[in-house]
Structure formats: structure tokens, C-alpha cells
Amino acid sequence: MRSSASLTRLIGIANVVVVVVAVIGLVLLPSSAPAPQVPAAQRVTPRPTGEPPAQVGQPPGVVATPEFARQVKANELGLVPVLMYHRIVTKRRASIDRTPAQFRRELEKLAEEGYVPISAKEFAAGDIRVPAGKSPVVLTFDDGHPSHFGLDAAGNPRPGTAVAIILQVAAKYPGFRPVATFWINHTPFGLPTEPEQAAAVGWLVGNGFEVANHTWSHPNLRTLPKKKVRRQIAKAERLLRKLGAGPAKTMALPYGSMPRSKKTARSGAWEGTAYDFTGVFLAGAEPSRSPYAKDFDRGAIQRIQSNGNKGECRKWCSQYWLEWLRKHPRERYVSDGDPDRISIPGRLRGKITAKRRPLVNAY
Template sequence: MSCRRVGAAGLAAALACAALTGCMPWEDEPEQKKIGAAAGRQGGKTDQSAVRKEKTARAAKVKANELGQIPVLMYHRVVDKPTAPDDRTPEQFRKELERLAVEGYVPITAAEYVRGRIGVPPGKHPVVLTFDDASPEQLTLDGTGTPMPNTAVAILQEVARKHPGFRPVATFYVTRDLFGKTTPEEQTQMLTWLRENGFDIGNHTYGHRNLLGKPKKEAMAEIARGHELITKLTGTDPVTLALPYGNQPSTKSWALKGRAGNVSYDYGGVFRAGYTPGPSPFSKDFDPVNLPRIRSMDKIKKDDCARFCSTAWLDWLKANPSERYTSDGDVATVAYAKFKAPFMASGFTPYALPY
């Protein structure tokens, strides 16, 4: 039996795969396949009671809370001279990443998040870094295929080198304006580089059109066209969609699953633009058609960011550690303090590890 890719509806199956085979429910991160794989094998035989006791003790030691909240941070351009509210300077972006690393966060992709493939070490916290609109300031490659200095990807890699264990991964929500490249060859090069370096590519629609109020046929056509663009350039279907301007279509489910012509899409999650941390994929609150993101910005007095932007929410999660997702280091279980049991989605009961 091998672990295969699954959508949001198959999270429980992914956990079952990990539990039965000792493999992680993804195929492209061999370094994480070792997490928890050895625990539960003793001379080819499994002492289920002893293994469970060991896992429970480890979860309790790190105060695991896999029903906790996960910050999904939203970025746009990273530029020296911001001209829009969503712009960040390289210094601001670097500072936020440094903070995340120091406070024990480990980046995961949006695809890993919605699939429940959260393979971070014991005691660590997942964070999802997302970039909208595919601007050259996010990624530009030099003649050797290396990210240019002070682009978002270069800064992320720099911080990861400084902090071993801080995975340099993120999700890029792309439109037809693919990092300023105009030919299919150039566009393919950019997306191939991202995939080969562990990054995730999501759909942001083809032309960044506001889906609010659009008829069903028109809304699905815009989503499908963006989906088709990514599939043609990468050979792989995107797993998630980020809504332009954060606006949902008249019927929310149109964004999650649909068809236009010969192109169909079926996403594991649809992201909006604000304004809270995301729920655990194992929580009753997880709604794949309505996933929140947090705008990256510093707190400003008498401004919404004093409550709803990244600095404010990271401050809140630091002050309320029992509310954030803390991993037990084992993707085959969902660990949490016993009193949190009512918050877990019933489909994950077989994998529950209360302590």
C-alpha cells in the first residue's frame, strides 16, 4: 500500500495510510517521511498499547494541540518603495519571517494544510505563507536560475539557511501575469522552478476578476481558465484557489468545484482575504469553501490592523499558546488535550490521541 495524494474529503484516509504503512501522506518530502515512522515497530511486531502510551506521553510533553489555529499569511509585492497598502519592504518581510522562525513556526504549503499533511516536528507550529498575483518582486531568476536578491523567494531561502528547520516553502496564487513573463516557455520555467524547489502553485483565476455577483457560467469559466493555465504549464492540477479581492461568488460552492467546457476543477480549499487564523483541518470549524487568511502588516493605532493583521495575530497567538496548532510530530495521529475533544470533526475519531 502506498500513500497517495488526496483531497480534503480524504484527510482521514491519509491518516490511515500513515498509520498502516509508517509513511507520510505525501510523496515529495522524503526528509519528513521519517517523522514517527520508526515508533510502533519493534522487531517487526507492533505493541499497540506501548506505542500509544509512548505517543501520548510525547504529545503531552510538547503540549500538542492539533485542533488549534494556523496562521495563513497573505503577501503581495515585496518592494523597496511600497506604493500600495499590501506592499511590504524586504526589511519588513525578512523581519516577519525571522519572528516566525524564532517563535517555532514551520512553513507548510496551502496544499499540505487543506489535506491535513502537517508534518512539522514535535512542539512546532505550522504557518502557511501565501503570495498573490505572481509579481516579479516575488520571484525573478538570474541567468543561473537563482532567485534575485531581495525578491520574496530569495529572502525566504536566506532566513531558512539561518534557521535550520524553517522550511523555505510557500504557495503562489498565480494569474495570467506570471511573474512578468509573457511566453509559455518563460512561464513554464518559472513554475517548474517553484515546483522543483518545493513550492506550491495555486489558482487565483485567469484575469484576477472579481467573482462577486457573476453568473455561475461566468464565474466557473474564469476559475477554470486559470486552472487550465497552471495545468498546461506544470502538468499538475492546483489543489487550492485564492479568491480575487477575497470575494466569494453568489454560491460559495462554485469556487470549490465546477466545470467550464472541457476543464473541470475540484479544490481542497478556497481562501479568502481575511481576517483570522485558519482552523485546524481536523476541527469542526474547518470549512474548505471559506478559509481565512491574514494580511501581512504591522499594527497601526486606530486602524483595523491593530486587531486583524499579521503582527497583531502573531502577538495574540504568542500570548494564547493554547489556541494555536502545536504538532506532536506524528502525522498519523490528531493529538490534543482531552478537554478539547468536542472541537474535533467526528471523521477523525479513529486517529484521536487525547492526553
């Protein structure tokens, strides 16, 4: 992991050069293309709306001791990949697009390498509940594109969407928890009417997914005065609450661009609507620090763009970083399976945030 000075340079390079150019490309492309279809034999029937999502973790009563933590090589101060996705489309038309096949392969690789998805709000709050020896991963989707989610005539996730693929991979790999975070703007999933939007958001929230704030119209917040920043965030909050997903606990910055007043992104109010986020997410270049680390910044959480390792992505995107974490297992977050303890190698004792120190289980 690089120094804080290097981190600042990475944010500048990756967010401005890689993300802004690619997202502007998306804005200029039509967004109404139908999502790719998946053969009926590959479809997965989701659990009914309202049924509690499956919980992943150790059985009640299991306590991680130093001996057990050493056995599973737990390191809950390790790095966590927070993956950033945009459109999932059959034909890529922008550099940050991913095809359904690429998306599926990446999810299957994550499952095979012992990653378990958690939501952005769980991660930001430090509520990480994955089995011992496994690692958390956060799947995040910007802009609420139609390729992320939609309901078919039967009220099930439309085949070929990101949610349908996540469910299929979870069915193939039972330990792979079907959870992700969708950060939306004023027209979630390209749905034109409020009843359609409410049905989609209701299905997602009822099935354990997170739907949260990506501002009202996706502006570059750094170019706006404080009042307009608060207006952008608060208008999105009103929509989320109307649709049954608010108040949001997390927000992703459009283009990864921080307002001139960093505090305004984290909390504020506009015309009677207040917001207060547990975590604000950037547009990525590196894995995130553990939320238990004393240098973890909830107001500027790093993400990694999902992409190959060519060109601008040689050292910034998911293929590079997932391979790097595989080759450096001591740097990766590995769970002890006990949500009431934070297991770490003794050498890291001084790197944990003060309020978490009573929970430390060092070995």
C-alpha cells in the same frame, strides 16, 4: 477566537474595507518595477531543480503517546496563521505592500517562535508534518507579482524576491522549511512568454513550492454569473496545467470575494476543463481553524494580511495576531510530530471532525 457570527462580520469588514481598497491600489500601480537587489554575500544557492524538497517531521517509527503529547503540549486543534502577502518592494506604494526588510523580519520572527512553513494544499488536506512542539504556518502570495519570484541568468532565484528571501531565512534557521504557495493569474510573475513562465513554474514546483489558482483575470467573482465564474477559474486551470503546476489543489479568491454560489468556487467545469479544490482561501482577518476541527470550512479558509498593527490593522493583521498567539499558547496549533495521530487536550475531544476521531490521541 470569535463566534461564527463575528467571523462573518470580520470577513465583511476585513475583505471589503481593507483588502479591496488596497488591491485596487495595486491594480492602478505599475507592476513592472524590478525587484530589489540583495548583496551577493547574502545570496543563497538553492538546491537544483528537480531535487526533492527536504521533508520536515519526526523520524520514521516515532509514535506520539498521550504522555509524549502532554510533554510537548501538543494541540492539533489549535489556530494556524495563514499569512497573505502581495508585493514585496523596497518602497511601499500600497497599504498591503511589504518591504524586503519587513518580510525578512517577519519570517525570522516566525522561525524564532517555532513555526514551520507548510503549503496551502498540505494545510487544506490536513497533511501537517512538522516536528513535535512546533507549529505550522502557511505563507501565501497573491497575484504572481515579479517581486515574488524570477530567475536570474544562471537559473537561480533572482535576489531580493520573496523566494530568495525565504531560502536565505531557511539557511539561517535550518528548521524553517522553505515552502510557500503562489496563487497566479494569466501572466505569472510578470513574465511575457510561455517558455519563461514554464521555466519559473517548473523551478518552483521542482523545489517544493506550490503554484495554484487565483483566476484568470482577478475579477470580483461575486459580481459574475456562475458560467463566468467557472470560466475564470477553468482558464487559469488550463494555464497551470500547461505550465506543469496543475491540476491545482487550492484557489485564493480575488479580493476575498465569494461567488454568489459558494459551491462554484470549490468545484465545477467550463468547456471541458474541470476543477475540484481541496481548499478555497479568503483574504483574511483571523487565523484559520485546524483542518481537523469539525467547524473547519475548506470552502472558506481564513487568512491574515501581513502588516503592522496600525490603523485598520490594529486587530486584523499579522503583527497583532502573531503576538496574540504568542500570548495565548493554549490556542495555537502545536504538533505532536506524529502525522498518523491527532493529539489534543482532553477538553477538546468533542470539537474534532467525525472522520478524524479514530486518530485522536487525547491527554
